[in-house]
Amino acid sequence: MTIASPDIIDLLAGITAGSALDRIRAQRPEAREQAQKSFLALFQPTDFGDVSAAERHAVASFVAGLHRQPDIFEFYISPFEERGTDRWLIEVIKAEIGAGRAKGPYGHYPDGPLRGENEAGPLYQVSPASREALGPKLSAALEHAHLLVFHLRDASPQALQVLLDAGWTTTGVVTLSQLVSFVAFQIRVIAGLAVLSTAAKRAAA
């Protein structure tokens, strides 16, 4: 059971009722409502299917950490803080965020004239100690999330096969891909609107 959740983008972008940004978001009521419904469908679904709540929050906090968004990281990691037995997981994810930091987008284009725009960047792998702690399924998810966050144009059927071999189902991979991609969207709306909000307040002052 879920009590009515606050609007997460408003919460994390610091948008308060009656503010300039609140009025702007009200002009796109369906986008506002459906972005929230996307969040709920990913993090509070009626049926978690092939992806557990812990896997969803672990991957989302990893994605937020790679984007260097401390508040959004904190938001997604918080369920683990409430349970003392999960503290190890927070430490492991923090360590992996530190190891996975990069600047994107980088990666390779298909053979052809765009090869001149290829950009090299790190190929992240979960450390052996973290892999031991997280298990193969979640480790594979973090590695795939890193690919999607920073060098999406390097994606391949082989990368999906790695997930399937690690215990993901086809439907689970769809949910995982949506989750990483949704958080990449959500982070940018929050970051963008937070900047706009600051600029609007300055202009009004």
Next chain:
Amino acid sequence: MTEHAITPTVDNPPVTFTQAEIGWTPWLQPLAEEDLTERHIKGLVEAARAKSPYFRLLVRDPEVLEARTKTDKDIFYNTRLGLPRAERELAATAASRYNGCIFCASVHSRFASHHSKRGGDVQKLLDEGVEADLGERWNAIVAASVALTATPPIFGEEHVSRLSAAGLDELEIADVIHGAAFFNWANRLMLSLGEPTPAN
């Protein structure tokens, strides 16, 4: 039982950014049209989308697809107020060009050209990349979309000031933000769940 990814053989794949009507083929098995239930049809939002392998793949998680589709439609099609459609599509194209999604860029560059009647400038963005000179208003929209697409994002008050100087009000700037942000969702799905195929 372990499932398998699909490795399609694509002859003459698109290897440059183009406004042509190219296709897309999945790397994971979509649901079969005959297996779609009421729940799936609702997730597709438009019944016609059952013809698309992309949507029949995403509909494996119908609630997420439904909310995503409705988010998309309001960001791009709700044009009673705010940024003209052409410039929302420009933001989508700039994000796709910068991330390197040839398929997404093809669709949204066509929309940008159609709505702006500036096909030559749109093609310049595809050919030269996000540094192309498209005139200050479009340059400001492209630069803001790229800064938001950078990972981590580097969008700052200087981008807001530049958009504002180019004549965009706050709602229009919010539309640029949403258009570029949404393609950071779409690009990741399109690039990682399949690949482009040539125009017929």
